[in-house]
Structures are given as C-alpha cells and as structure tokens.
Amino acid sequence: MTNNKLSADPSALVLGIIAITISIAGCCCGVFAIIPVILSIIGLVIANKSLQEYSSNPEAYNPNSRSNVSTAKVLNIIALVISSLVTLFYIAYFMIYGVFISEIFKEAYEARNNNDDYNYExxxxxxxxxxxxxxxxxxxxxxxxxxxxxxxxxxxxxxxx
Known part of the structure; x- marks a missing residue:
C-alpha cells in the first residue's frame, strides 16, 4: 500500500468549497449565480474521474485520499443544487420583470406609431x-x-x- 493521492484530492475539494461559498454568499447577486454551477460541475467531473481511478486500482492510492474525493463529490453536489436553484430563480425573475418592461415599451411604441398621446395616469x-x-x-x-x-x-x- 502506497501513499499516493488521487488526482482530484485537493482540487475537487477546493472547487466544492468555493462553489458552496459563492452560491450561499452570492445569492443576492443574480449575475454571479452561474459561476458556482460551472465550478461544481467541474468539481464533480474531476471527482468522478478520480473515484474511477481508485476503483480500478485501490491498492495504489491512500484510503484517506478516496475519503477526501468522496467528500468533495458531496460538496459539489450540494453546491450544484443550491446554485442551480438560485440561477433558476434569477432567470424566472428577469423573465417576469422583462415582460413587464417590454409591455410598457410596446404600449409607448404603439401609441407613438398611431400618433396618439401616450398619457400616464x-x-x-x-x-x-x-x-x-x-x-x-x-x-x-x-x-x-x-x-x-x-x-x-x-x-x-x-x-x-
């Protein structure tokens, strides 16, 4: 038994922690909600590849390294769920807000084309x-x-x- 670390041992864990931190702290910033989604997907892909490496040759790697990668996988899944919900919320918010704004512009444009006086209340x-x-x-x-x-x-x- 050797003390080799899995390739994703530090990186997947760091990506998971950063993604959770940004998704929780960045809930108020809708523009940045997509960043933790991307980070957590990258972390999941890296963690899955490392777990496949470990399952193909478990004697070559340290069991603590496998434990760290499994923890990183769980962190990335949690970050992906939270950040996906926040991203979907902001997409829905901007869609609804955009409909209201576009209706105002549409009414003003139609009134201007019809040479009507567009009077507010x-x-x-x-x-x-x-x-x-x-x-x-x-x-x-x-x-x-x-x-x-x-x-x-x-x-x-x-x-x-």
Missing amino acids: WENDSIYYEDDYYEMEEDTINIDSINIEELIETEIDSLNN
Whole structure:
C-alpha cells in the first residue's frame, strides 16, 4: 500500500468549497449565480474521474485520499443544487420583470406609431394640460401677489397703530 493521492484530492475539494461559498454568499447577486454551477460541475467531473481511478486500482492510492474525493463529490453536489436553484430563480425573475418592461415599451411604441398621446395616469389631471396649466399659473401668481400685498399692508397698518 502506497501513499499516493488521487488526482482530484485537493482540487475537487477546493472547487466544492468555493462553489458552496459563492452560491450561499452570492445569492443576492443574480449575475454571479452561474459561476458556482460551472465550478461544481467541474468539481464533480474531476471527482468522478478520480473515484474511477481508485476503483480500478485501490491498492495504489491512500484510503484517506478516496475519503477526501468522496467528500468533495458531496460538496459539489450540494453546491450544484443550491446554485442551480438560485440561477433558476434569477432567470424566472428577469423573465417576469422583462415582460413587464417590454409591455410598457410596446404600449409607448404603439401609441407613438398611431400618433396618439401616450398619457400616464398622473397626466390625466387638468394641471398637466397646456391651456389649463398656464391659466392656473397666472391665477396662482395673481392670487399670491394679492395676498402678499394685503398681508404687507395689514402688517404696516398694525405697526403704525
């Protein structure tokens, strides 16, 4: 019995740990959710090849090395499941969000092509129509200026008396 390590002993274990860390810590970053999927698949492939090497010639390798590769395989499977779920969640999220955004752009585009006024809900108020807006602005200015003048006159009268 020799002390040879399997080829995937350190690498598959490291890939599994990195993939789990990124998939758990990177849940908030949807763009990076695919990275642990790739790392865990690579780790699984390497671990399976090493386990096949061990099964073909178990006397040539250290049993601790086989144990490490088996642990790496389990870590990579866990990382693959977690990161796949996160990736699927973000794909669904962006698909749903994209549908809502594309509907808004589609309505605006169709209204522009039909020469319609594309009014949002808040534009239905009379303050946003041009004619009413300017009239209201003039009225508001006149009313404010009258009220200020009256207030100044009453203050001056009260100070004089």
